[in-house]
Amino acid sequence: MTQNSFSSRFWRLIAVVLLPLVGCEKTGCGDGPVPMGQPVQLQFSYVVGDDALPFHLDSTYLSASDDLVRIRHLKYYLTRVRFQRRDSSYWISPRLPALVQLGRCDSVILGLVPAGDYVSVAFDIGLDSATNFSTDQGYDLAPVHEMFWAWNTGYKFLLLEGEWLGSTPSSGIEYHIGRAPTLRTVRLPLPAGTTVAANASMPLTVRIAGRPMTIFGGPHVLQLRFPRNRNAQFDTSDALLVADNYAAMFTLMGVE
Amino acid sequence: MPAATRAKMARRGGRAAFAGLLGGLMLVTACHPDADLTDTPAPRGPAAYTPALPANLPQTIPSPTRNPLTREGVLLGRKLFYDVRLSGSNRISCATCHQPDRAFSDGTALTTAGASGRALLRHTPALQNLAWATTGLFWDGGATDLESLAFGPLTHPDEMAQNLAALETELGAVPEYAPLFEAAFPGQGISSVTVARGLAQFQRTLLTGNSAYDRWARHEPGTTLSADETAGLTFVRAKCGACHAGETFTDYGFHNNGLDSADAYTDDHEQLKWGRARITNLPEDKGKYRTPTLRNVALTAPYMHDGRLPTLEAVLDHYHDHVRASPTLDPAVVMIDGTPGIWMTLAEKRQILAFLHALTDTTFTRNPALRE
Numbered sequence: 114m115t116q117n118s119f120s121s122r123f124w125r126l127i128a129v130v131l132l133p134l135v136g137c138e139k140t141g142c143g144d145g146p147v148p149m150g151q152p153v154q155l156q157f158s159y160v161v162g163d164d165a166l167p168f169h170l171d172s173t174y175l176s177a178s179d180d181l182v183r184i185r186h187l188k189y190y191l192t193r194v195r196f197q198r199r200d201s202s203y204w205i206s207p208r209l210p211a212l213v214q215l216g217r218c219d220s221v222i223l224g225l226v227p228a229g230d231y232v233s234v235a236f237d238i239g240l241d242s243a244t245n246f247s248t249d250q251g252y253d254l255a256p257v258h259e260m261f262w263a264w265n266t267g268y269k270f271l272l273l274e275g276e277w278l279g280s281t282p283s284s285g286i287e288y289h290i291g292r293a294p295t296l297r298t299v300r301l302p303l304p305a306g307t308t309v310a311a312n313a314s315m316p317l318t319v320r321i322a323g324r325p326m327t328i329f330g331g332p333h334v335l336q337l338r339f340p341r342n343r344n345a346q347f348d349t350s351d352a353l354l355v356a357d358n359y360a361a362m363f364t365l366m367g368v369e
Numbered sequence: 370m371p372a373a374t375r376a377k378m379a380r381r382g383g384r385a386a387f388a389g390l391l392g393g394l395m396l397v398t399a400c401h402p403d404a405d406l407t408d409t410p411a412p413r414g415p416a417a418y419t420p421a422l423p424a425n426l427p428q429t430i431p432s433p434t435r436n437p438l439t440r441e442g443v444l445l446g447r448k449l450f451y452d453v454r455l456s457g458s459n460r461i462s463c464a465t466c467h468q469p470d471r472a473f474s475d476g477t478a479l480t481t482a483g484a485s486g487r488a489l490l491r492h493t494p495a496l497q498n499l500a501w502a503t504t505g506l507f508w509d510g511g512a513t514d515l516e517s518l519a520f521g522p523l524t525h526p527d528e529m530a531q532n533l534a535a536l537e538t539e540l541g542a543v544p545e546y547a548p549l550f551e552a553a554f555p556g557q558g559i560s561s562v563t564v565a566r567g568l569a570q571f572q573r574t575l576l577t578g579n580s581a582y583d584r585w586a587r588h589e590p591g592t593t594l595s596a597d598e599t600a601g602l603t604f605v606r607a608k609c610g611a612c613h614a615g616e617t618f619t620d621y622g623f624h625n626n627g628l629d630s631a632d633a634y635t636d637d638h639e640q641l642k643w644g645r646a647r648i649t650n651l652p653e654d655k656g657k658y659r660t661p662t663l664r665n666v667a668l669t670a671p672y673m674h675d676g677r678l679p680t681l682e683a684v685l686d687h688y689h690d691h692v693r694a695s696p697t698l699d700p701a702v703v704m705i706d707g708t709p710g711i712w713m714t715l716a717e718k719r720q721i722l723a724f725l726h727a728l729t730d731t732t733f734t735r736n737p738a739l740r741e
Binding site: 246247248249250251255256257259261263264265266 | 433435436507511512513514516517518519520521523524525533534537557560561562565566569647648
């Protein structure tokens with residue numbers, strides 16, 4: 114990412130957040146500000162175990178199949194964040210896909226969510242087919258993030274690389290998951306009374322916990338002694354198991 | 370998630386924690402802000418450009434809306450195409466293997482000219498009339514467009530072995546590039562994205578359509594084809610035209626032309642020998658490869674996706690004598706009695722060769738606008 118583009122993105126964000134507020138002032142006409150909304154961010158933290166202790170890359174954990182594993186890299190595309198109201202209508206974020214990277218990038222800033230009461234938040238892990246058609250795209254889709262296949266065009270929706278310590282030397286684990294069949298929707302109920310305020314300047318933070326070890330043992334327990342369970346690519350049958358698992362790794366921690 | 374599984378997972382995680390492998394606070398960092406979906410490329414920019422197109426070829430160049438053809442983009446792409454800085458070692462350019470004199474191919478079956486010195490697993494394809502190749506690129510169609518394709522050769526350790534972040538830094542330090550990128554892609558900076566888009570634009574201008582055949586087909590004054598050449602044309606249209614179709618002499622499709630029997634489609638190298646099926650995962654696509662154009666075919670030896678056939682004579686011998694049966698063999702290379710192959714007499718082989726040489730376009734290979 115060049116300095117210029119980062120700077121450009123920074124000011125674009127500022128503009129996105131501030132412009133609607135400026136608009137309120139202009140259109141208030143003495144009746145007070147028009148209710149607009151509140152900046153919202155999704156804040157991810159990664160935990161492991163009953164006690165939800167912090168999860169660390171490069172540390173060793175025991176998987177659901179009693180396999181010792183170490184995750185070196187974990188990143189995924191998060192898209193189409195939706196806040197649903199009680200009447201099933203919803204607000205969808207207009208933002209481009211966000212690349213969430215453990216240890217590097219753990220929050221997704223959504224900008225201004227319209228004021229109102231919301232009952233759930235949902236997002237997709239993955240990209241829609243139109244976005245996934247070509248890989249010369251910018252921002253979090255930029256090729257420098259190395260989240261794409263060059264020989265078979267498309268983005269990796271989720272990348273997990275690590276090691277299985279059940280052999281000497283250890284064996285690599287490589288999940289590069291992508292293509293439409295692996296797109297998964299995560300829907301998390303919000304606490305009762307979750308309200309996005311009108312014209313609040315402080316952002317509302319939706320805290321979400323991710324359990325990376327669930328990727329090895331969510332709905333499907335992966336036996337890592339089998340090579341096919343250590344290497345899943347694209348949308349193969351093994352990759353679909355991984356996708357089901359990563360869709361199950363999130364829980365809502367709170368809203369503040 | 371089933372409750373039992375959930376409970377088990379919790380237990381596992383708890384044991385991991387007990388193992389004393391955790392500690393400290395999580396590092397929490399904010400993601401970069403993202404742009405709105407409405408953040409389309411800035412409307413300002415260079416004017417659209419359509420190069421002169423031979424009258425017997427398609428009259429429009431389909432470009433992605435995100436990367437319309439402009440003179441500035443093409444000029445940038447040409448400079449990048451010939452620049453060795455695009456490789457990790459700064460010794461290899463696109464033109465190392467895509468040489469203008471050979472219609473942007475390399476004359477080698479499986480080149481070792483890449484960064485590692487290891488032989489590639491597929492033959493360097495010629496680059497010509499790819500503006501109309503909208504059905505997929507690479508021999509197996511794995512790249513959706515020229516923009517997306519670029520990252521393959523740029524980053525592959527056996528090709529240019531470039532780290533894209535390093536490339537952005539390196540090109541950003543070259544003073545002459547800044548105005549070229551700005552002119553081609555205003556406000557978008559020097560990035561691997563604009564590199565790929567510039568390269569794609571230049572490649573869309575690698576247009577060939579001025580061979581002896583073309584001048585004859587356009588009824589230009591003083592142009593003729595010999596009796597052998599016209600007979601060869603008639604044969605090619607009748608017996609080869611199912612795949613080498615129309616004025617582009619390719620249908621840009623994927624076919625199994627009988628190079629191997631089905632037992633050759635092994636899983637080696639991540640199903641590389643599956644051909645098109647490696648991309649589609651469809652058994653009926655095994656052994657299929659993209660139809661190369663016949664244009665400039667006399668300059669692009671050796672032939673086939675792995676360069677196994679050294680000469681045009683060997684290619685004709687293949688179609689006459691060595692087509693191998695398999696479940697995915699294209700019907701176009703099966704005779705009416707079911708025998709694999711295309712029947713041709715010695716005289717017809719001579720005529721076909723004469724015609725294929727009439728497809729050589731030296732105004733293309735010597736065009737200074739396409740050279741360094």
